[in-house]
Amino acid sequence: MLAEIISLGAELMTGAAVDTNSAWLSDALARCGIPVSRHTTVGDDREAITAAIAEASSRADLVILTGGLGPTADDLTRPALADALAVPLVTDAESLRQIEDFFRALARPMPAGNRIQAHLPRDSTPLPNHWGTAPGIQARLGRADIFCLPGVPREMRAMFAQYIEPHLREHAPPAGLVTRVLRTFGAGESHLAEQIEDLMARDRNPAVGTTASEGVISVRIVARAASPAAAAQLADEDEAEIRKRLGPLVYGHENDTLASVVGALLTNRSRTVATAESCTGGLIAKLLTDIPGSSRYVLGGAVVYSNAQKTAMLNVPAALIDAHGAVSEPVAESLAVNCRAAFACDYALAATGIAGPGGGTAEKPVGLVYLALASPSQVTVRECRFSDRFDRAAIRDRAAKTALNMLRHELLAAPL
Amino acid sequence: MLAEIISLGAELMTGAAVDTNSAWLSDALARCGIPVSRHTTVGDDREAITAAIAEASSRADLVILTGGLGPTADDLTRPALADALAVPLVTDAESLRQIEDFFRALARPMPAGNRIQAHLPRDSTPLPNHWGTAPGIQARLGRADIFCLPGVPREMRAMFAQYIEPHLREHAPPAGLVTRVLRTFGAGESHLAEQIEDLMARDRNPAVGTTASEGVISVRIVARAASPAAAAQLADEDEAEIRKRLGPLVYGHENDTLASVVGALLTNRSRTVATAESCTGGLIAKLLTDIPGSSRYVLGGAVVYSNAQKTAMLNVPAALIDAHGAVSEPVAESLAVNCRAAFACDYALAATGIAGPGGGTAEKPVGLVYLALASPSQVTVRECRFSDRFDRAAIRDRAAKTALNMLRHELLAAPL
Numbered sequence: 001m002l003a004e005i006i007s008l009g010a011e012l013m014t015g016a017a018v019d020t021n022s023a024w025l026s027d028a029l030a031r032c033g034i035p036v037s038r039h040t041t042v043g044d045d046r047e048a049i050t051a052a053i054a055e056a057s058s059r060a061d062l063v064i065l066t067g068g069l070g071p072t073a074d075d076l077t078r079p080a081l082a083d084a085l086a087v088p089l090v091t092d093a094e095s096l097r098q099i100e101d102f103f104r105a106l107a108r109p110m111p112a113g114n115r116i117q118a119h120l121p122r123d124s125t126p127l128p129n130h131w132g133t134a135p136g137i138q139a140r141l142g143r144a145d146i147f148c149l150p151g152v153p154r155e156m157r158a159m160f161a162q163y164i165e166p167h168l169r170e171h172a173p174p175a176g177l178v179t180r181v182l183r184t185f186g187a188g189e190s191h192l193a194e195q196i197e198d199l200m201a202r203d204r205n206p207a208v209g210t211t212a213s214e215g216v217i218s219v220r221i222v223a224r225a226a227s228p229a230a231a232a233q234l235a236d237e238d239e240a241e242i243r244k245r246l247g248p249l250v251y252g253h254e255n256d257t258l259a260s261v262v263g264a265l266l267t268n269r270s271r272t273v274a275t276a277e278s279c280t281g282g283l284i285a286k287l288l289t290d291i292p293g294s295s296r297y298v299l300g301g302a303v304v305y306s307n308a309q310k311t312a313m314l315n316v317p318a319a320l321i322d323a324h325g326a327v328s329e330p331v332a333e334s335l336a337v338n339c340r341a342a343f344a345c346d347y348a349l350a351a352t353g354i355a356g357p358g359g360g361t362a363e364k365p366v367g368l369v370y371l372a373l374a375s376p377s378q379v380t381v382r383e384c385r386f387s388d389r390f391d392r393a394a395i396r397d398r399a400a401k402t403a404l405n406m407l408r409h410e411l412l413a414a415p416l
Numbered sequence: 417m418l419a420e421i422i423s424l425g426a427e428l429m430t431g432a433a434v435d436t437n438s439a440w441l442s443d444a445l446a447r448c449g450i451p452v453s454r455h456t457t458v459g460d461d462r463e464a465i466t467a468a469i470a471e472a473s474s475r476a477d478l479v480i481l482t483g484g485l486g487p488t489a490d491d492l493t494r495p496a497l498a499d500a501l502a503v504p505l506v507t508d509a510e511s512l513r514q515i516e517d518f519f520r521a522l523a524r525p526m527p528a529g530n531r532i533q534a535h536l537p538r539d540s541t542p543l544p545n546h547w548g549t550a551p552g553i554q555a556r557l558g559r560a561d562i563f564c565l566p567g568v569p570r571e572m573r574a575m576f577a578q579y580i581e582p583h584l585r586e587h588a589p590p591a592g593l594v595t596r597v598l599r600t601f602g603a604g605e606s607h608l609a610e611q612i613e614d615l616m617a618r619d620r621n622p623a624v625g626t627t628a629s630e631g632v633i634s635v636r637i638v639a640r641a642a643s644p645a646a647a648a649q650l651a652d653e654d655e656a657e658i659r660k661r662l663g664p665l666v667y668g669h670e671n672d673t674l675a676s677v678v679g680a681l682l683t684n685r686s687r688t689v690a691t692a693e694s695c696t697g698g699l700i701a702k703l704l705t706d707i708p709g710s711s712r713y714v715l716g717g718a719v720v721y722s723n724a725q726k727t728a729m730l731n732v733p734a735a736l737i738d739a740h741g742a743v744s745e746p747v748a749e750s751l752a753v754n755c756r757a758a759f760a761c762d763y764a765l766a767a768t769g770i771a772g773p774g775g776g777t778a779e780k781p782v783g784l785v786y787l788a789l790a791s792p793s794q795v796t797v798r799e800c801r802f803s804d805r806f807d808r809a810a811i812r813d814r815a816a817k818t819a820l821n822m823l824r825h826e827l828l829a830a831p832l
């Protein structure tokens with residue numbers, strides 16, 4: 001069984017809104033074992049919607065449309081679906097009654113425009129909407145079952161659960177498709193791919209692929225088999241092999257972040273952390289405290305953006321800054337060591353660097369960052385030279401993630 | 417001139433990632449006066465990509481693909497485009513040299529896999545990528561100019577500006593379409609819409625609409641006319657009227673952020689700022705230092721996540737915390753006042769609250785945040801009660817933005 005998704009809406013075509021419904025539906029279908037082969041987005045154009053429905057129905061067994069079911073003249077899913085089915089629109093009395101009831105429950109008069117929401121292609125099945133006014137529509141065209149849902153995410157999600165999930169349980173083969181995602185940090189995509197090249201061969205099952213996003217390289221495993229259990233076993237085997245080859249480059253899976261993994265390691269070991277940030281300006285602390293419950297292990301942080309504050313808040317000797325510059329290994333080390341003492345914590349992370357776009361010199365270019373980690377037994381300083389293709393946001397992002405990754409490696413080596 | 421956008425990537429088809437590139441490109445094209453008629457997303461499937469390219473090229477004058485240009489076997493834009501063009505792939509010597517240079521600059525060996533990034537369909541034009549390894553590709557098929565860009569948003573955006581914008585300036589009709597976006601903060605979308613309801617009437621020119629994203633309500637003005645100058649004049653008139661009606665709710669336009677606007681106001685007035693953050697955990701400092709040149713006015717910040725640190729770093733009396741709780745108006749006020757003194761700055765922003773999901777009580781529920789602004793003349797405290805529909809990230813985001821907005825209003829009222 002193959003699925004396609006069609007999203008409708010002028011705001012998507014002008015870039016005023018991002019299509020999150022297609023991603024949500026793709027994830028929900030993948031969890032039901034149904035692969036999605038195409039997303040199509042078109043605007044409020046009756047012929048374009050009709051064409052998209054006809055094309056998708058010729059390729060897929062399941063077509064889900066979102067949007068275009070509202071009460072205004074630019075809501076064209078109903079007439080476009082009728083055109084694709086080559087049937088007229090007729091008023092569905094039961095749907096009209098439900099829309100009237102919806103407004104009665106709100107004690108508001110029903111605007112005349114809402115009547116068109118009860119117009120459905122002849123012989124299609126209305127899907128009552130308990131979360132809004134627009135009924136959904138189910139129809140069949142060629143090989144495809146078509147479901148039209150509202151574009152409002154909350155209503156769309158509720159109606160997916162009420163109508164499409166039961167349909168899939170009845171009609172789809174048991175889900176022999178399992179997807180896993182492993183998250184890595186610290187090596188480039190091509191370096192990583194070299195170590196699992198054989199697993200990434202085309203037409204292999206499971207299919208293994210990599211994706212890079214903001215310094216995190218994800219490895220995706222998509223296993224297909226006759227049953228869910230058989231697919232899960234295939235995925236398990238690949239996951240074990242990939243973890244073995246990549247070792248501690250893999251920091252987690254699915255929705256793990258470096259900060260959530262560091263948080264779990266700190267929690268397990270009953271350790272605490274604080275931060276001393278210059279160029280990252282609070283970003284490391286922000287990432288650490290993104291995690292619910294981080295108050296158990298984050299004591300606090302110092303954003304020491306000016307040289308004066310490095311001295312005032314964290315006792316970095318002014319002479320040290322004068323001798324080496326604020327962006328230097330000794331200053332990073334001093335920031336981390338003094339931060340650890342000031343906060344009386346187990347670990348302290350420090351960052352000082354040149355995030356740009358200004359402030360670089362030939363000797364200390366934009367992208368030069370010193371990161372330091374003070375731990376109970378030692379202090380480690382790392383010099384990073386981020387590519388001049390990185391902008392300010394990317395330099396700060398990678399510096400903060402590299403700092404968290406230093407702490408992750410330190411914690412992995414520390415006894416529980 | 418009509419455009420279509422094709423996004424590639426298995427992570428989009430499994431719902432592991434949301435396609436933000438298509439929205440960004442649609443917006444960028446709209447600003448150039450080019451309407452987008454369709455978005456298509458397909459996975460790492462050579463035939464599907466080839467079909468999508470062929471179909472789009474039969475309907476549109478401009479086709480932009482993103483993704484699938486990486487160094488691994490699942491990056492299939494190059495062979496799929498070659499199939500659609502019915503030409504073989506050949507190695508482009510100049511592209512290969514640039515990829516080798518990229519690794520040389522990083523002082524890293526080039527993995528063998530990166531060689532395939534220099535394979536281009538014969539007779540196509542390589543688009544050098546100064547922001548990463550994958551060159552883009554320009555080709556012509558039927559009526560369509562095809563541009564293939566990397567999927568990494570940073571690289572994609574830079575290459576759009578370098579290659580596609582100049583192409584459009586040369587080939588597109590003069591843009592009798594002008595888009596303006598005003599950014600507002602501090603009022604809900606429906607409240608805002610009520611004040612400009614007449615301008616938002618259907619079929620009016622300019623078209624005026626609102627979009628809400630992460631607390632920022634944007635007002636979009638799309639003006640059409642026979643010439644760029646006439647469209648710009650229509651847009652100017654609407655912009656002036658909307659600014660008049662909404663007053664200081666409008667904080668900026670286009671790419672302005674609250675932090676960039678606050679930064680400009682601080683710079684103009686030669687004033688400095690520091691932060692004292694509990695529940696926002698460094699986010700306010702991070703937002704302020706996102707802005708290039710922020711070292712001119714950001715002195716630093718204290719992330720005082722634990723009660724002990726509120727006392728140790730910022731001298732908040734332990735008795736005050738005992739009496740009122742850490743999440744209270746007096747503690748917020750003390751944080752701001754003491755932060756201003758500790759950093760010897762003109763303005764200090766403080767935040768203390770319950771970001772959840774844990775830690776809430778009946779009296780002090782999740783979403784309760786106290787924000788304080790200490791200025792040369794006074795200290796202002798604001799109690800926020802964010803909706804229980806907000807998660808941790810949304811509460812922290814809105815608290816940080818509300819704090820920046822307090823400072824913005826204070827600065828607007830302060831003499832230059």
